[in-house]
Amino acid sequence: MSEQPMDGWFTEVFDQQGSAIALRVTEKLLDVTSPYQHLEVFETETHGRLMVLDGCVMLTDRDNFLYHEMMSHPVLFTHAAPKRVVIIGGGDCGTLREVLKHPGVEKVTQIDIDEEVTRAAERFFPTLVERNDDPRAELLFEDGVKWVDNCPDESIDVMIIDSTDPVGPAEGLFKTDFLARCHRILAPGGVMVQQSESPLYHTGTIIRELRRDMRAAGFDSVATLPFPQPTYPSGWWSCTLAGKGCDTATFRSNDADSADLALEYYSSALHQGALVLPPFMRRQLVE
Numbered sequence: 001m002s003e004q005p006m007d008g009w010f011t012e013v014f015d016q017q018g019s020a021i022a023l024r025v026t027e028k029l030l031d032v033t034s035p036y037q038h039l040e041v042f043e044t045e046t047h048g049r050l051m052v053l054d055g056c057v058m059l060t061d062r063d064n065f066l067y068h069e070m071m072s073h074p075v076l077f078t079h080a081a082p083k084r085v086v087i088i089g090g091g092d093c094g095t096l097r098e099v100l101k102h103p104g105v106e107k108v109t110q111i112d113i114d115e116e117v118t119r120a121a122e123r124f125f126p127t128l129v130e131r132n133d134d135p136r137a138e139l140l141f142e143d144g145v146k147w148v149d150n151c152p153d154e155s156i157d158v159m160i161i162d163s164t165d166p167v168g169p170a171e172g173l174f175k176t177d178f179l180a181r182c183h184r185i186l187a188p189g190g191v192m193v194q195q196s197e198s199p200l201y202h203t204g205t206i207i208r209e210l211r212r213d214m215r216a217a218g219f220d221s222v223a224t225l226p227f228p229q230p231t232y233p234s235g236w237w238s239c240t241l242a243g244k245g246c247d248t249a250t251f252r253s254n255d256a257d258s259a260d261l262a263l264e265y266y267s268s269a270l271h272q273g274a275l276v277l278p279p280f281m282r283r284q285l286v287e
């Protein structure tokens, strides 16, 4: 939910939590309503450009590296040798850019329901789309749920669900039967990752249910990695990995150490640390 209580500020209000995030904006650069959602782009005073979907912050120039690196490198270094990667959502192309940094990846297919998001990224966020011409990248614009339905069994190594919150077009991406279909298209040893909302606000609800649903869908290993994300609700976010015959508690740490991927946040030590759940999360998720 979003309101504009202060002139010259973009404010996203998290009503249920009685909190909000506000950024001082200097100009509105885009305001379009697609068949799926309301898309806005602002110039801010201190965070570069800001993309907003249905009143919710998607990214800012200043802090999107945290989310995009954590949505891509942990899952890619957890898989033994990822070659075929799928991104569902992710239309701003920030996650795609990170995946394409891995030289062993042979093909990345990104499926976002809304082409307007990618067109806006091309116009206003040039660094996010800087690898889109890579011949390994394929960009499709359709419903990710339908695409997964038509994908052959055991044909994918890594799936990244880089979606909006579990309401509106993204609702189906958080359902057990969708996770079961992801399990079906992953090859043995495959791994998926889903953005899983705020550890502070959603551990006992969305995160716990997602982990339960991942196990119910057939995944034999799950791991939730928290990370900072200052412009999202509570300033703290998470991604949850699920492995199909692949242990999400371990990863190719030597490869992560030696890879020269020009990163700002992710490192193998950080990945190791993120695998340690804080006690309050552990109590709600594991014990």
Ligand code: SAM
Pocket (backbone or CB within 6 Å): 036, 057, 058, 059, 067, 088, 089, 090, 091, 092, 111, 112, 113, 114, 117, 142, 143, 144, 145, 162, 163, 164, 165, 169, 170, 171, 172, 173, 195
């Ligand atoms: N980092 C963001 C966050 O957590 O708030 C997510 C960014 S990305 C822009 C989210 C994308 O998911 C949007 O571009 C939206 O169009 C896409 N999306 C939502 N539902 C979808 C679906 N069913 N199939 C494919 N893409 C979907």
